[in-house]
Amino acid sequence: MATGGLSSLPALLKTVLAIFCLACRPTEAAPTFLDLLEDPSDISTLVKAAGFLANYGYISPEKGQTSPEQMNVTEMSFAIRKMQRYAAVNQTGVLDQPTVRMINTARCGVHDEPEELSDSRIEYYVSDTVVAADSSLGRKKRYAVAGLNYKWNKNDIKYKLTNYPDESRSRITKAQVRADTERALKVWSDVIPLTFSKVNVREAADMEILFGSYHHTELAHDPTFDGPGGTLAHAFFPNSGWGEANGDVHLDDSETFTHREFAADGTDYLYTVAHEIGHALSMSHATDRSSLMFPYDKGYIPDFVLPEDDTRGIQLLYGKKTDAPSNDGETTAPVAHSEHEVCRRGVDSLTMVDNVLHVFSGNKFWRFSETKDILGQVEGTVSRDYFERLNAGTTAVYTRWDVKLVFLRGRNYWAYDGSSKDQAKARKIANLGGVPKSPTAVMHDRDQRHTYFFKYSKVWKYDEQSQSLVDGFPMGVHKAFDGLPKKGRVQAAFTDEQGDRYLLVGRQYYRFPNGQNQLDPEFPKDFLVDYFGCQPVFTQ
Template sequence: GSGAMGPGPPPPAPRAPPPAQLMLLLLLLALEARGGCAAPAPRAEDLSLGVEWLSRFGYLPRSDPTTGQLQTQEELSKAITAMQQFGGLEATGVLDEATLALMKTPRCSLPDLPATAAVRQRRQAPTPTKWNKRNLSWRGCDVPSDSALGRDTVRLMYYALKFWSDIAPLNFHEAGSAADIQIDFSRADHDDGYPLSTFPAHRAHAFLPCDHSRGDAHFDDDEPHCPRPPDAHGMDLFAVAVHEFGHAIGLSHVGAAQSIMRPYYQGPVGDPLRYGLPYEDRVRVWQLYGVRESVSPTGPPEPDSPPPLPDPPDNRSSAPHPRWSPHRCTS
């Protein structure tokens, strides 16, 4: 029955959801409003991974946990569009199936856009950096001796470097101690700000000549890299190494589908002894170092313009990431 009890204390105020949940709620509501029945809204876990991916690779500044300031729907949509354009996808501005699939593709763990990028013209890539010398030493450290690669590992590293020095006036020589390019096989988070073996399958990275760890290349020791010819289940270590050594001599990511410097793993490239660098990659390294005397710079006509490097994100709501703070050149 009805008792004589008073109204009692007011219920406690509901706790505000954390910024990540607020961001996802904002995006879900916006997508629902925009999408209607045209396409199903992405799952919450896909949205979470998408936002993390866009932040990790430079398309979206991180939310500031100290102020609770979040990205707007316009910023999120702009970041998704930039990623789609750079990845060669239809620019829908929403996390559709094709976009999520590309986000889950194995790739290099360096950002496509430096987190500290200054204002940059839309069609202009980051100002290149290069070594101020032509004789560079390299050393393989912590090369796995018990993997399927065995003693082929150092040989593959040699050939991956040689393809760059064959076309540009660079000379690589193996060193037994400190070297310009240090090659390591590492596992997971190895304290350089770019963890391996994490979503979305980061396989390797190397640092540009202007970085604090300039020229160093790190490969995922947990990944089943394979010698030539690679099998159906392993990564082609040679293809990954050619890409990473491109970073080590100063090349950044590009969106061109045929470039070895595209950030996504594109499968085996075939026999290292018969591999040829795509013409666009040759031109880019020639712009840095010139042409080796024994090489003719002629080649096929320049391909269609690759997808433009998108504008760096507006950093008004970003906060420095405590772990992702290696110095990266922006000039």
């Protein structure tokens, strides 16, 4: 079911103006909307957040739930908390930096919690969230479905590709669109007893997949798209009151769709259409970042396989496929293979991209979710297949403030965003000004735009904005990070989405909470045991 888009612009503008006026209203004790901002002067963020919350169903002026006359800080904060839950950030109820970052992230147009409306032309249904516990894994996992009444009542689904993305904008061929669509359907049909049959564009189909911009169909209440960025696509649940649109998938043709690219300026078509097909099969949004049904764009994922939670959710609706391939060892954590090559070789470098940890070892890399689930193949992905000119032996990697991946080896570094080979040209580390050549590890604090370079017993803090070292650096690594072993060398490091810093010394990794140089008392832990299921090493 699609519920995104600015289909009621006048009402939304009234809400935004009401928020602005109330935010500026002087009071002595009562909280105002400015209390929801980290920077009270940043009214534009408040206005944008109000538009976002209305656009994705968290506030509903049309129903009077949070109309301009009734809007108050408590309601707004509650709406922000709900949004934060689906964005997988801390539920603070305020517009902090992680929340604003997610508001600015492209996403699916389907509402996270669709409302139940009585309308003869259109019906919205509340998703039933199902919580499953697997005692063998020792953790709880979440997935969401739209309900057993809103699924396909047939086993063979006929689909058609009505058109293709704009060739002047997207970087994907028609053949690649067809192949990626088939693969996206197979992601789901591999685990459930449904089949998908492609029909001619002139034939009737159960599922229509089309590309369009702004007002893209004549269907009443079909949400309009918003141009590049913002809403990437939307879909409609089966049997959900949309008539011919039930089970259809619409993609915003204003986007730049790509094929097998790590591209900051593009949207991976395969992952996007696989997500929307999930909705067309009656899957709702999930709050777990590792889920395919997480509402926000995660970019290109090599060797993608359906995560365990999505598999359980879709099988709740349609049952298991008797010959379904097992995901055991691919989407559960840890990998549980004591002879894994990383267990023998160790880790070269680490970095976090969109809350997915990338682990580089030799000429391969692996990707892990925040719950330590491996994403993709257990045997890893050859780095050079996806990063132009990247050779084995890269000593460090970090994700910069502009979301480019920066690889370092020897005296050179490569800033890579996947959109062009020019981005992979070698540049001299000496040009950065004051940082050491051949660092053993690097990590980046995106909020402060500071990059830490580690070498031997010292650490350098580099300001990416001023392009100079921060005063007081270099300094001893043990002074900057109290709790590291005296004789240890930092060989890899990364910063997570919350700003917590992790340093790897040998097999042990150390966590330093955001803004602190004191070691988390629950650390160190064995990285290879936690992530690759290697046999623990006991020392006396």
